[in-house]
Amino acid sequence: MKIIGEKINGTLKLVRKAVEEKDEAFIQDLAKQQADAGAYWLDVNAGTLPEHEPDDLVWLVRTVQEVVDLPLCLDSANVEALKAAVKAVKKTPLINSISGESGRLEGVLPLVKDHDCEVIALAMDGNGIPADVESRLAVVKSLIAETRNAGISDDRIYIDPLVTALATGIQSGQVAFKTMEATRLEFPDVHFTMGLSNISFGLPERKVVNKTFLALAIAAGLDAPILDPLDRDLMEILLTSEMVLGNDNYCLNYIKAFREGKIGNKTDSK
Amino acid sequence: MKIIGEKINGTLKLVRKAVEEKDEAFIQDLAKQQADAGAYWLDVNAGTLPEHEPDDLVWLVRTVQEVVDLPLCLDSANVEALKAAVKAVKKTPLINSISGESGRLEGVLPLVKDHDCEVIALAMDGNGIPADVESRLAVVKSLIAETRNAGISDDRIYIDPLVTALATGIQSGQVAFKTMEATRLEFPDVHFTMGLSNISFGLPERKVVNKTFLALAIAAGLDAPILDPLDRDLMEILLTSEMVLGNDNYCLNYIKAFREGKIGNKTDSK
Numbered sequence: 001m002k003i004i005g006e007k008i009n010g011t012l013k014l015v016r017k018a019v020e021e022k023d024e025a026f027i028q029d030l031a032k033q034q035a036d037a038g039a040y041w042l043d044v045n046a047g048t049l050p051e052h053e054p055d056d057l058v059w060l061v062r063t064v065q066e067v068v069d070l071p072l073c074l075d076s077a078n079v080e081a082l083k084a085a086v087k088a089v090k091k092t093p094l095i096n097s098i099s100g101e102s103g104r105l106e107g108v109l110p111l112v113k114d115h116d117c118e119v120i121a122l123a124m125d126g127n128g129i130p131a132d133v134e135s136r137l138a139v140v141k142s143l144i145a146e147t148r149n150a151g152i153s154d155d156r157i158y159i160d161p162l163v164t165a166l167a168t169g170i171q172s173g174q175v176a177f178k179t180m181e182a183t184r185l186e187f188p189d190v191h192f193t194m195g196l197s198n199i200s201f202g203l204p205e206r207k208v209v210n211k212t213f214l215a216l217a218i219a220a221g222l223d224a225p226i227l228d229p230l231d232r233d234l235m236e237i238l239l240t241s242e243m244v245l246g247n248d249n250y251c252l253n254y255i256k257a258f259r260e261g262k263i264g265n266k267t268d269s270k
Numbered sequence: 271m272k273i274i275g276e277k278i279n280g281t282l283k284l285v286r287k288a289v290e291e292k293d294e295a296f297i298q299d300l301a302k303q304q305a306d307a308g309a310y311w312l313d314v315n316a317g318t319l320p321e322h323e324p325d326d327l328v329w330l331v332r333t334v335q336e337v338v339d340l341p342l343c344l345d346s347a348n349v350e351a352l353k354a355a356v357k358a359v360k361k362t363p364l365i366n367s368i369s370g371e372s373g374r375l376e377g378v379l380p381l382v383k384d385h386d387c388e389v390i391a392l393a394m395d396g397n398g399i400p401a402d403v404e405s406r407l408a409v410v411k412s413l414i415a416e417t418r419n420a421g422i423s424d425d426r427i428y429i430d431p432l433v434t435a436l437a438t439g440i441q442s443g444q445v446a447f448k449t450m451e452a453t454r455l456e457f458p459d460v461h462f463t464m465g466l467s468n469i470s471f472g473l474p475e476r477k478v479v480n481k482t483f484l485a486l487a488i489a490a491g492l493d494a495p496i497l498d499p500l501d502r503d504l505m506e507i508l509l510t511s512e513m514v515l516g517n518d519n520y521c522l523n524y525i526k527a528f529r530e531g532k533i534g535n536k537t538d539s540k
Contacts, residue, residue: 167521170518170520173514203524205535208506208510208533209524212510215511219486220489240479245486249440250440251436255473258474258475263478264474
């Protein structure tokens with residue numbers, strides 16, 4: 001399980017303020033905390049206006065790399081920002097993202113190819129997120145045809161099957177899970193990534209829904225979740241799911257997390 | 271999802287005391303609480319010495335039926351106790367259980383047949399619990415050959431794939447899940463039942479493991495869990511898993527449970 005730490009995201013008000021004010025300490029604190037909590041990548045999203053975004057994203061990359069050694073997930077819909085940022089990274093980054101939307105693939109794919117990046121591929125196109133599994137799989141197939149054509153091996157692709165709100169469609173979790181299953185049958189080497197929060201939009205007690213969704217998504221094949229590694233409930237269910245699914249030899253990760261106060265007994269820890 | 275409420279079990283000290291002292295109020299309170307919390311069946315297990323068990327189990331059946339209308343799950347390894355109890359029930363019971371162990375099938379199957387019961391079938395035989403999926407499936411096949419031969423339709427069978435402790439074998443959850451998958455492929459009409467607590471034996475924070483196991487077992491096909499319906503954490507993850515898996519139209523059960531204070535915000539409720 002390789003976690004993409006989601007906290008350095010300029011769509012969040014405090015992060016955006018820190019980016020605008022070039023508050024290194026704030027960003028570096030988020031970076032260190034997520035690294036300590038078990039993130040594998042750190043997502044960096046400047047979230048600023050297009051004309052500033054290349055400089056801001058490069059600033060984020062440099063600021064984060066001063067304090068942590070993790071690879072970064074370069075998160076932008078702005079090709080110029082990605083182009084600038086990919087030159088500033090110290091480790092091979094994950095690019096977030098390509099999709100079937102017009103222009104997205106053409107702009108980003110050469111970058112992925114030329115810099116040997118890994119890349120997140122969203123199962124959507126110019127018409128939005130397809131409603132059913134077959135249509136999402138069709139988008140995935142056409143994206144992987146393009147990445148293969150560019151010489152990018154399948155194991156560098158992180159498919160995001162995309163999940164919509166249960167409140168507006170009760171099958172939305174199942175569509176995401178079945179899209180993963182269908183994709184894995186065709187492309188056994190690809191990875192799967194997903195954010196958790198869309199599933200619970202419009203429902204009460206969203207954290208309960210998000211953490212349950214995480215467990216079930218891991219069972220369905222999610223291996224690179226985008227989440228807040230400082231969220232104790234999420235990390236607890238992630239570690240426990242991995243153990244129950246047989247991916248924690250001798251229960252060592254679970255027991256280590258328990259000893260570090262990360263499992264159960266919330267009142268006894270911070 | 272049809273829950274088997276597990277609390278009226280004579281292996282629990284207080285229940286055994288209540289059975290020995292014929293404390294109707296204690297037993298009836300457990301029955302009503304579990305019914306109110308959403309149990310579909312109530313398990314009744316006297317847990318007393320073989321010579322007393324038939325009378326004690328009949329007493330339990332009558333005592334419970336005075337206050338709730340639910341069908342009962344008659345839980346005993348003692349054929350004489352089952353024979354007596356099956357005559358005392360008002361509704362078609364679930365018999366817990368048959369297995370490939372010597373004598374178990376021969377004694378119990380005629381009861382199931384003659385009284386049109388449903389029955390739990392354990393994936394084990396005289397040699398214990400088989401280590402791998404293939405061997406458990408072989409036991410299941412031989413049990414279902416017997417139930418079919420007795421004219422018992424597959425939809426009256428509740429297969430318990432049996433789960434052992436993760437602490438002594440990290441694949442134990444996966445073996446149970448894959449046994450369900452393999453069984454469903456051969457026998458699409460059978461149901462699946464399982465207790466939750468064995469999985470976490472020997473681990474710290476067992477409740478965390480049990481509830482995560484419940485979510486993942488539901489995803490794997492568990493439709494008749496044996497659990498304590500008064501356990502708020504278990505019921506929360508059960509309801510949420512059902513919703514995430516698409517089995518809660520318009521999220522109505524989840525929202526109803528939230529309004530009743532059963533989801534999230536533990537400090538605000540009892």
